[in-house]
Amino acid sequence: MSTLPLSPAAIALNRFGLGVRPGDALPDDPKHWLHAQFDRFDEKPAVFAALADAGALLQNYQDQQRAARQMVPVTLPHPPAAPTLSAIPRPAGLQPPTASGAAPSPNAMRAAIRQDFGQDAQALYRAAIQARMQSALQTDAPFVERMVHFWSNHFCVSADNTQTTAFVGAFERDAIRPHVLGRFEDMLIAVEQHPAMLIYLNQINSAGPNSPFALGVARRNPAKRPGLNENLGREIMELHTLGVRSGYSQTDVTEFSRALTGWSVGGALAGGRRDATSPDTFFFRAPLHEPGTRTIVGKTYDQPDDGQARAALVDFAAAPATATHVATKLARHFAGDAPPPALVARLAASYTRHRGSLPELYRTLIASPEPWVRTPQKFKTPWEWTVSALRGLGRTDLGQMQVAGMLGQLGQPVWKPGSPAGYDDIAASWAAPDALLRRVELAQRLVAPIGDRLDARDLGPRLIPASFSPATADQVGKAESPGAALALLLVSPDFLRR
């Protein structure tokens, strides 16, 4: 197959950026074009500011549940001893039916409130996904916007339960976006203190086994003594910072998890009481904190309260293992599925030298030769492909298009990888038979509203500047209709890769 080497402009726009829009001017100096985006990145675009407030949604739900509970005695099992945001014993579908004409039972009422909350959370999740795509289409800083998506996947929360579903858009907006041009350490702390993460990885349920709270419960009922949940502690070390197999032990995980006890969110307390805090803010619950000094990866932490885990996080952020972990993922994202060791080493050195400064890290990346290799290095993920396709077709607003459903069909539901490891960033995870057919199906649907308003023969060389392959140009020129030609362009080898 005849192909042309990719032009530096094509690499800047497609590999570093999110894809060309038909009206975009070609950058004369691709590296300068990337650097200049640091100054014009919009941290809080209007589309995000307009989203409903997840904390208010949750607060409203908790208030309603409390009201329902107080109205009539509840026959359901007691909520678990540790504070949880809500005690939801079983799915709504399993509630006993109400006899016709009778007043709704307390259980039925609570189920209805829960169902409403579930629908509100879904609506908010879908609206946030629309906002994310809207921002990706409209941004003038597509490289920085790509880095938002990158970090959001690195520190991922997955919308697998109702509360995380409600918060996941706010997580990216409030914990990732403000720090994408800041320091890794600050992003790390914002991420680990965000309600979405504290809920998703069960931190709000974890209690120090010797904390005042646990001892108090144990005095009343020794069988119900609350204790540790290692989930967040382990994934911070394994996925967010040091990286797996970097030398820490199970004891380190347990010790760090003890240090984290008390990290929680505001709002509802066990027993239905409520304090002045809000469920969408970090809140340290001192009675849950395991007392004492901790030893984590050979270092002693004797700070009081939430300062203990915070100090460990600061050390994790500064650790050489974290520099290598972050550098490896960044290199893989831009220079190929098997990241070049020289690039990884250079990025890690930059990370360490500049104390986790992300703009410096990006500068090192842009200045390196490896991400500028003139053959495609990456097979686009479904998200990347959809963003670039909509940009390529000149969409600036989404209209009736539902992004959540589209990405679900393509096999990459937004903010829902089903695991705290996030989505894979290698071709083997995305280039598969059925996945290709899905893209062809969706391409046909995306071009349907365009008709003949765009000529694929002109568009091709604009989307892949100075490097559009003659073979693709040939097939596009022979398609049976303007729409078929556009769809073909979107699923061409040139456009599937970056």
Next chain:
Amino acid sequence: MLLPRRRFLSFAALGAGAFWVSPRMALAAVETERRFVFIIQRGAADGLNIVSPYADPAYASLRGALAIDPAKAIKLDGTFALHPSLVQIGQMYAQHQALFVHAVASPYRDRSHFDGQHVLETGGTAPYQVGDGWLNRLVAMLPRARDEAIAFASTVPMALRGAADVTSYAPSALPQPSDDLLLRVGQLYAGDGQLGPLWNAALAARGLAGGASARQDPASLGKLAAGFLAKPQGPRIAMIETGGWDTHTGQDGRLSAQLKALDMMVAALRDGLGPVWAQTTVLVATEFGRTAAANGTGGTDHGTGSAAMLIGGAVRGGRVVADWPGLSAANLYENRDLRPTAGLDAVIAGAAAEGLGLDPDQVGRRLFAQGGGRPVTGLVT
């Protein structure tokens, strides 16, 4: 309460509050009448509550409120009982079509899901030591009926990635592209080393699927898999991915729902396969087990030893295979987990070989060259 957190893609169930995670399937076609299905439980399934050692004196105290009540469970023998949600699988056990291997583990001994799954799927002894999947190498050991094999899901799981062609299929809700577009895409990909083979495989899988239902619930997926496997020209090896087993909190309800879904899927697979069930071996396995003791939040944390299942008409079932290490404090692995006394690799090698009529030692060497140990034979007829 928190719902399962490790889920896999669920296109149809997007937003549906279902406990069960839409499983994904991958299939491979080979020249044999026997069928082998691997169901992976991603997230570390709790073997100690799935096949509970009710006779072990330490079990009830370690698990406290989480312990499975033996009176409600399905008694398997004098030591073990099956989780009450596994009704149909319990019946298969009674009909000698299901067996359980307990205190089993892959060679992996740390507690990362992602590394653990990589070891389980590749057959290495350490993460990222082996670059392809053991199920793919198994496909390569069989005489091929055609050039390509098939995958059921948009993408191909690690265990099936490798040199042998494997395609993928999952029901799509998107409109069918025009014939002209399909034709031109085919021409465009023909010269592309990566896209060309994937495209041909995709079209073949769509052809084989015919008018399969697009439903994603466990019973429909079992039926869909059976539909592919029962076809004379269809694939002989299948992989089904399930997620949602990582029960750090609220384990009781979640594990029950997960197991009920598994039970429905296996039953639908059996019913859909009809007479072919007699030649079928289904392996159910997870990357590692969970802590022997309950944690402080109504769940369990990452552990080591777990339980695996072999189910099917070809299985010599009706027994629990275990060299039980005991759950007393002195016997726990690293003072917290069920100590593994059986190698999962050896179980897989034996079951896959006998399930497909291959030589166990040869299969063991090919699939787990790094030290799977001697294959466990006699599990499948």
